Amino acid sequence: MSTPGPERVPSTVKVDKTSGQGKPPARPAKASSSRPAAAKKAAAGGGKARKPITPVKVSGGRSWGPIAVGALVAAVALGIIGWGVFAVVGSEKEKSTPWDERARAISGVVDYRTQYPELKQAANHKSGVLTYPVSPPVGGAHNPVWQNCMGDVYTAPIPKENAVHSLEHGAVWVTYKPGLDAAQIDTLKSKVEGKDYLFMSPYTGLDKNISLQGWGFQLKVDSASDPRIDEFIKAVRQNASMEPGAACSSGSTSTGDVPATTAS
C-alpha cells in the first residue's frame, strides 16, 4: 500500500508488473498472517496425534487473538448500529402522528375534507355574498381579501367570505354565540389575542355556544374551558394552511356582513 521512495518511480512499477504485480509490498503482510494460519492447521488436524510438537501450545494461544479482536470490533459495530436503528425508529415515532390524524382523534371534530374532497386544496376567489354548505363555513370559494387573523378579537360579526380566506391561510377561526357570558368570552379571548393564525368573532345562528373552524375541520363545544379547544388549535392552527407561508396580516379588519373588498 504505502510503498517507499523507489517503488513510486514509474519505470520500476512497470517492471514489477510484468514479473508479478504488488508482490514485494505484500510479502511482509503474508509472512505475519501465514503463521497463525499454519498454526491453525496444526492445532486442528494434528492436535491429537502429534503430541511431541510443542509449538502447538504457543500458536494455539495466538490464534485466539485475531478472533477476539474481530469479535470485539463486530460487537462494537453491532452496538453502534443497534443504537442507531433504535434512535431513528424512536425519532420517527415522534413524527408519526400527522396533524390531521391528531385533529380527527379529538372527539367531536368533523373532518369535512373527507366529505368535500375539494377542501383538500385551495379554492377560487369570488366577490360578493357567498353561500356555504357548512355553518360556520370551513372552506370553499372566498373573497380575494382575507380577514386579518393576527390574534384579532372582533367584537361584532365579520363577513364569512373574508374569514374563509383566512382559513385557507392556515388560521383557526373561533366563533361564539352572540350573548355568550362575558367570562367565557374572556377565556376565549385569552387563547386568541397576541397569537397569529387565530381570530375570533361572534357568529349569528350558531347551534352550540362555541365553534372552532380551520380549513376543512370543525369542532363545536359548549364551554370555553373545554380542553378540546386547545387540542384543536394546536393540531389545526397553521397546519391546515393550503398556502404555507401565507400571512394573516394585511387583511381586512372590518366587521359586518358585507364582504370587505380592501385590506385594513
Added chain:
Amino acid sequence: MTVSTEPGAEAPATAPATGVVPASRRRVHVLWLVVLLVFGLVAGGLGGYLLAQPRNPGDDSAEAGFLRDMSTHHAQAVEMSMIAHANSDNPAIVTLAGDIALTQHQQIGYMQAWLRDWGLSPTGTQPAMAWMPNSAGAVVNGLMPGMATPDQMAKLRTAKGTELDIQFLTLMRQHHLGGIHMAQELLALSKNKDVTWLAGTMVRGQQAELTVIDEMLKQLQAK
C-alpha cells in the same frame, strides 16, 4: 491487542497443570469471548448513544419555544411594516418598511421549516415566552415584549403622513428592543447551530436597524 494477549498468556499456564489441554483452554477462551462480546456490545451501544446525542430539540425545548414565539413576534413586525409600506409618503420609510417586512417574513420561513424538520407543531400549547426563565409578567394580554397593542395597531392603520411615519418608527423601535431581548435570551440558553445562527443575525441586524430608526425619528421630530 492488549486484551487479546491475556487469554493467550493464561491458557498455556493452565494447560500443563491440568493436563487436559484443549477442553479447559476452550472453556476459558469461550468465556473470554463472551466477556468481550458483552463488553463490546455495551461499549458500542454507549458509543452509538453518545454519537446520536445531538438529537433535534423537543417540543418543550427553548429552541422550539423561541422559534414559535419569534415567528409570532416577527409576524407583527411584518404587519406593521406592510401598513407603513402601503400608506407612507416618505420614500425612506417605504424602503425601510419593505426591508423589514421581507426580511422578517423570510426568517419566519426559516423558523417554521426547522420546526417542521424536527417533527414539531408550528405552534405550541404553552403560554408565550414559557421557554424563557423568569419570563413571568413579560406577556401582557398575550403580547410578548415590544409587541404593539390592538389599539396601537388600529391607530397605525388609520394614520397618515408624518404622523404615520413617527408612529411606525416608534412602534418598530419598541418591537426591535423586545425582539433583540428574546434573541439574546435564546443565545444564552441554546447551543443549536442553526437557531443560534439566526438569533445572532437578528440581534446584529435589528441593532443596526435601531440606529437607522433613531436617526430617522430625530429628523422627523425636528420638523
